[in-house]
Amino acid sequence: MKLTQEEQKMLDGAYGEGVQLAMKVLVAVGEAYDAPYMVPVTRTHVALSNQEADLWFVEKLVRGGAHCKVSPTVNPGFNIELFEKLTGEMTAEDIEQMQRTRAAYQAIGATLTYSCTPYLQQNIPFFGEITAYSESSATPYVNSVYGARSNREAAQSALCAAVTGVTPYYGYLIKENRRGQALVEVKADMHDDFAYQMLGYVVPEKIGFQIPVFEGLSRPTPEALMNLGAELNTAGNVAIYHILGVTPEAQTYEDAFQGQKPTQVVTVTDDDLAEMQERLSDPKGKIDFALYGCPHFSIRQIHDVVQLVKGQKLAVPLYIMCSTATKDLAEKMGFLEILHAAGGELTDQTCMDQPCWRFLYGKKGVTDSPKCAYYTKRRQMQFVVTSLEKSVEAALKGEIA
Amino acid sequence: MKTYHCHKIAEGKGEGEVLFSEDPVNFYLVDPKTGVFIEPHHSLSGQCITGKILVLPYGKASSVVQADGMFQLKMTGNGPKALILQAPDTTLVASAIILEYPVVDKVDPAFFSEVKNGDRLCVDADAQTVTKLD
Numbered sequence: 221m222k223l224t225q226e227e228q229k230m231l232d233g234a235y236g237e238g239v240q241l242a243m244k245v246l247v248a249v250g251e252a253y254d255a256p257y258m259v260p261v262t263r264t265h266v267a268l269s270n271q272e273a274d275l276w277f278v279e280k281l282v283r284g285g286a287h288c289k290v291s292p293t294v295n296p297g298f299n300i301e302l303f304e305k306l307t308g309e310m311t312a313e314d315i316e317q318m319q320r321t322r323a324a325y326q327a328i329g330a331t332l333t334y335s336c337t338p339y340l341q342q343n344i345p346f347f348g349e350i351t352a353y354s355e356s357s358a359t360p361y362v363n364s365v366y367g368a369r370s371n372r373e374a375a376q377s378a379l380c381a382a383v384t385g386v387t388p389y390y391g392y393l394i395k396e397n398r399r400g401q402a403l404v405e406v407k408a409d410m411h412d413d414f415a416y417q418m419l420g421y422v423v424p425e426k427i428g429f430q431i432p433v434f435e436g437l438s439r440p441t442p443e444a445l446m447n448l449g450a451e452l453n454t455a456g457n458v459a460i461y462h463i464l465g466v467t468p469e470a471q472t473y474e475d476a477f478q479g480q481k482p483t484q485v486v487t488v489t490d491d492d493l494a495e496m497q498e499r500l501s502d503p504k505g506k507i508d509f510a511l512y513g514c515p516h517f518s519i520r521q522i523h524d525v526v527q528l529v530k531g532q533k534l535a536v537p538l539y540i541m542c543s544t545a546t547k548d549l550a551e552k553m554g555f556l557e558i559l560h561a562a563g564g565e566l567t568d569q570t571c572m573d574q575p576c577w578r579f580l581y582g583k584k585g586v587t588d589s590p591k592c593a594y595y596t597k598r599r600q601m602q603f604v605v606t607s608l609e610k611s612v613e614a615a616l617k618g619e620i621a
Numbered sequence: 622m623k624t625y626h627c628h629k630i631a632e633g634k635g636e637g638e639v640l641f642s643e644d645p646v647n648f649y650l651v652d653p654k655t656g657v658f659i660e661p662h663h664s665l666s667g668q669c670i671t672g673k674i675l676v677l678p679y680g681k682a683s684s685v686v687q688a689d690g691m692f693q694l695k696m697t698g699n700g701p702k703a704l705i706l707q708a709p710d711t712t713l714v715a716s717a718i719i720l721e722y723p724v725v726d727k728v729d730p731a732f733f734s735e736v737k738n739g740d741r742l743c744v745d746a747d748a749q750t751v752t753k754l755d
Contacts, residue, residue, distance in 0.1 A: 241719075248718045252630045252709035252726065269685040273692035277719055354684060374684030374712040376719055457710075459680070573685075 221250045221258045221388070230384055234385045238286025239369040242380035249377055250388025259393065260387035263345050263368075264332065265338050266382060267354040267375040270297035270574060277376055278324040280381060288329040289385035292378065293338040295355055296516070296541070297570040298576035306565065307579040314575040328383070334569035335543035337516045339366070342545070347468055350393055352381035356591070357515040360449030363444075363460040367468035369393045372459035392460055395476065398469060400433035400462045402426075403482040408490045410437060413521075413590050414607040416444040418493040420451025421590055423502065430455050433476045434463045440476050443518055447589075450515050454591045467550050475525060500590045501605040508583035510534075510615035512608075513541025514572050514592035519549050521608070522566070526555045528612040529562040535618030538564035541572065577601070586611040586620060623753045624728040627705070629746040630714055633723030635702030636754075640665070640673040647682035648690030654668045656699035674742045675701040680713030688716040690747075695720050703744035705751065718724055725751065 223231065230243040232486040246258065268274060297318050303310055320501045323390040325332060333342050333383050339361045345351050345368035354373040362368040371391040373381070381387040392398055404423055408415060423432050432452070440448070440463070462470035470476035512525065517540050525540060540559075544551070547568040550556045556566055570576060577599065587593060588611055593603035604611075604620050614620035642666035650660035656671030678688055694700030704724040706713070717724045732751060733736040736742070741754040 245718045248631055249711055249714050251628075252714045267683075267685060270684060270690075271689050273716070273720075274685065276692060277688070279752070280719075356683060371711060374688065374715045376684060376688060377715040379709050513670035542653050 221247055221255060222245070224258070225259055226345060227384070227386065235421045236285035238284025239383060242286060242383040243465065244283060245377060245380045246384060246386065246388055250390065253388065253390035255388035255390040255419070257389055259350055259389045260385055260617060261290055261350055261352050261381050261387050263343055263349060263351040263353075264378050264382040265343055265353040265355055266292040266294050266357050266379045267336075268297060268325060269319065269375060270318055275317065275321050275324065278328060278379065279320070281379070282324050282327045286328060287382045288382040290382050290384060291329050291331045292382040293331045293333040293335070293343040294325055294573040295336050296334040296569050298571065298574040299567060303570075303576040306574070309579040310576055314578075330382070333543060335516050336571065337446060340446070340518060341543060351375055352378045352387045353466040354378040356453040357446055359459040360453050360461060361446060363392055363398070364449060364462065364467050365445050368499070370459075372453070372457060398460060399431065399478040399480065400470065400476040401430035402432050402484040402486060404432045404434050405485065405487045406434055406436035408488050408493050410440070410609060413441060413444045413447055415493060415563035416440065416448040417451050417588065417590055418496045419488060420448045421455045422488055422492050422496050423452060424456025424458055426488070427484055429458055429508065430483065432461045432530040433456065433470060433482065434461065437463050437466065441464065441520075443521055446515055450591050454594060470484070479512035500593060502584065502593075502602040504604055504620045506584070506619045507536055507586045507604060507614055508535050509580055509588050510538040510611055511572060511585050511592060512539070512589070513567075514587070514589040517542045517546065519546050519553070522546065522550050522555055524608060525612055526558050528609065529564060529616065530558050532562055534563040534615050536615055538562075538612070538615045539567050540564065541567050541570050544568045552555060573599070586614045622755055623735070625732045625751045625753075627725040627729070627749050627751050628727035629749050630706065630709055630726055630738065631717040631724040632746050633703070633721060634743070634745045634747065635674060635723045637672045637702040637741070638661050638673050638732060639738060640670060640675055641738055641740045642675060642677040645679050645681040646675070646677045647680065647687060648694060649682060649686035651690060651694060652709040653690075653693035653697045653699060656694065670701045671699045673701045674705065674744055677707070679706060679708040680710050682689050684712040684715070686720070687712045691716045691720050691722065703746070705744065725749070
């Protein structure tokens, strides 16, 4: 790779071992993809995970003196103070690990948003902007909905881009590589955001990891698009999609396929979505809790839950994960009070794949998120996956038929 | 002895028996205590990768779990000695550099017809060579 003088100095260690390691990682990624050179990034998002390798790497960079040039927003870990009130089951190790994660990301100069939906709130790129976003719902959103440019970054490579301010020029940063490949004709009834969860899971099975161009989706909500991207990138490695007439690089058929023909044309029907839901869901019956916010819920989604539980008592606890900014808003708007009165809680700064949920292990929940159900398989939690409306109804009754 | 040319992704050198994986690999689904693949329906299910030169098409799964899996194998010493990739992905490449696993790709096509499971190999990423030892 051809490096600038400044980049070469970073690689040679002139700015300390932390910056040197970050540049070494980026050069290796660049060389693996035959990238000719580095390009500056102006936004980054790091999928902080508060897990062993994550903490080990960020602490290593901090010890090596690294500090972010482009301060990244970060994913959630868990909210220690809130969960100390909610449960007595966190261990001293759980708490210490999260404290170290907080300290390390603060020291490296991250913007401590602790949210997996930065693209709706605190870190919104513009069309064509070169960025480095990790996090499975974030990369497809910035690429597809805003037309910003990001590769499917690993948490670590995004952090290296934040530290050095550059990323290798390859992949989705190049217009030709963003060309739609397979045409997906949606014949299914896409009446709610939940249908988009299922659509995202169905498509990689039909077209592999090709870039899908959707036809037949009109006026999807931001939350629908958040769900679509999260599931495309969980069921497959699909970090960009286009929607004809909706997303900026697909205003016309010609644009979406960049003048070429689709490699494949597939159709998605109601049956496909229903069959996928059946497969992703554990058996129905009695439930112990309801969990939402994978990805983090928006204020509109919290509003929808609040409308359903207002003035009623939930039969089982209901938790909604969201950003701190959204929680503050929910409090100002009176939503939090209604939710508390019904027996629900907003758990901000928190991801479902964290040890703070230990008190729910071995239990069965209900959720609207297949991604939530997928990641908890290794935490011995079961999930019935269904629409928001049906799942809240189940939480009010304590069971789902 | 026969030497094949390759392309360096992550520096270092490793020697061991070769093990081919037909399927993409998620190191989180390898038991760090034993080095045995625990992913069901995987071509390497039940096999041990400890000390092996692992040849794989590419990595799969999120950066969080991939890095964590490779980290745990490094800590227990039950990881592979080196990786030979057919198609690199960002997550696997970044994890390998950070955790200091030697990795190469673009090995001469002849390698894939001439080398079989169990052959001894030396992967020298810095010299950009893969050598079949006698």
